[in-house]
Amino acid sequence: MRVTLRYAAQVRTVKGLGCEEIELSDGACADDAVRLLAASGREELRQLLLTPEGAVQPTLLLFLQDAIVPRGQRVRLSHGDTLTIISPISGG
Amino acid sequence: MPDQHLLTAEERAVYEWQMWVPDFGEAGQARLRDASVLISRIGGLGGVVAYQLAAAGVGRLVIAHAGNVRLSDLNRQLLMTHDWLGKPRIESARRRLLDLNPRLEIVAVPENVTEDNAARLVEQVDLVVDCAPLFQERFAMNRQAVQQRKPMIECAMYELEAQVTTLIPGATPCLACLYPEQPPVWSRQFPVFGAVSGTAGCLAAMEAIKVLAGFGEPLLNTLLTCDLRAMTFARLQIQKNPECPVCRTVENQP
Ligand SMILES: [Zn+2]
Numbered sequence: 001m002r003v004t005l006r007y008a009a010q011v012r013t014v015k016g017l018g019c020e021e022i023e024l025s026d027g028a029c030a031d032d033a034v035r036l037l038a039a040s041g042r043e044e045l046r047q048l049l050l051t052p053e054g055a056v057q058p059t060l061l062l063f064l065q066d067a068i069v070p071r072g073q074r075v076r077l078s079h080g081d082t083l084t085i086i087s088p089i090s091g092g
Numbered sequence: 093m094p095d096q097h098l099l100t101a102e103e104r105a106v107y108e109w110q111m112w113v114p115d116f117g118e119a120g121q122a123r124l125r126d127a128s129v130l131i132s133r134i135g136g137l138g139g140v141v142a143y144q145l146a147a148a149g150v151g152r153l154v155i156a157h158a159g160n161v162r163l164s165d166l167n168r169q170l171l172m173t174h175d176w177l178g179k180p181r182i183e184s185a186r187r188r189l190l191d192l193n194p195r196l197e198i199v200a201v202p203e204n205v206t207e208d209n210a211a212r213l214v215e216q217v218d219l220v221v222d223c224a225p226l227f228q229e230r231f232a233m234n235r236q237a238v239q240q241r242k243p244m245i246e247c248a249m250y251e252l253e254a255q256v257t258t259l260i261p262g263a264t265p266c267l268a269c270l271y272p273e274q275p276p277v278w279s280r281q282f283p284v285f286g287a288v289s290g291t292a293g294c295l296a297a298m299e300a301i302k303v304l305a306g307f308g309e310p311l312l313n314t315l316l317t318c319d320l321r322a323m324t325f326a327r328l329q330i331q332k333n334p335e336c337p338v339c340r341t342v343e344n345q346p
Contacts, residue, residue, distance in 0.1 A: 008253060008317065008319070009250050009251075009253060010250070010277060012253075013251065018319070018321070018322065047276065047277060048277055057275075057276070058271075058272050058273055059271045059272070059273060059274075059275040059276075061270065061315075063328050063329075066326065066327065066328050066329055067328070067329045068328065068329060068330045068331055070331070070333075071272070071333065084326075084328070086317070087275070087277065088227070088270075088271055088275040088278060089248045089249065089250035089253065089255065089278070089282075090224065090225055090226065090227050090230055090248045090278060091136075091137070091225055091248055091249040091250045091251075091282040091284055091289070092133050092135050092136060092137040092138055092223040092224055092225040092248070092249070092289065
């Protein structure tokens with residue numbers, strides 16, 4: 001299935017683009033998409049997305065369409081979904 | 093016949109144009125005048141919040157910010173002026189706010205928010221606007237806002253992006269629901285245009301005005317994200333974390 005990933009904040013800076021479509025196997029969940037993304041890029045991207053142990057960073061905000069993905073829940077994605085990935089910002 | 097007005101003649105003259113907003117009016121203006129707001133840091137974002145709230149006629153502002161004005165502040169920190177380089181930021185801010193609104197009562201605190209001063213700062217106000225650039229300052233403020241059940245407007249920016257949400261203890265998530273721990277990568281220095289922090293500041297000021305005066309629809313359980321690179325805005329739904337230790341301390345209280 002194909003899923004659109006939207007990137008914001010530092011994830012966007014490190015990726016160098018705001019959005020892309022990726023291919024995921026059927027039954028994949030939001031965390032799987034984040035892990036796939038982390039494996040596709042540089043170490044800097046990996047550090048934004050994953051803990052040193054390889055879990056999804058607990059401070060990363062994920063939204064499926066417009067609704068937050070509750071932390072630690074396996075939320076399954078469907079073909080055509082949009083997953084927004086926002087790393088935390090606190091600039092003033 | 094007694095004076096039916098809630099405001100003085102000067103106040104009515106200054107705020108006339110905003111009192112034309114039908115669900116705000118003179119009663120809303122009187123609520124703003126009787127309100128107090130804490131703004132944590134008055135830099136690129138908080139400075140615009142403070143300026144807008146001073147202009148709108150909020151009666152009392154508690155502003156907290158340490159340090160002296162530097163050249164690198166001047167692309168965005170609109171309360172700082174070139175002639176004040178090397179002198180305390182908080183004094184520059186106080187001067188500029190009183191130039192605009194001499195009726196304003198200002199408590200100018202030359203400190204950033206810490207675990208030690210957060211409780212006494214939050215105690216003094218009805219509402220908090222959180223504009224600090226470091227998560228540890230934001231977390232200290234969040235704990236106190238939740239503990240003291242004060243609404244907190246949470247606003248932040250990075251590069252060409254801005255985010256705003258309104259946190260009401262008990263009714264919405266708190267900051268720790270969103271970020272359960274210190275984010276590992278964030279640093280104090282970040283790319284910023286003044287127009288981006290100013291956008292976040294104006295949005296946050298409008299949220300504060302709505303909550304204080306009791307009109308409109310604040311961003312409850314909603315994170316507004318603004319991407320000024322493409323001019324796209326999104327309303328994203330957020331929710332409480334049932335495991336949140338900060339919310340839990342208060343929910344267990346009678
Ligand atoms: Zn919470």
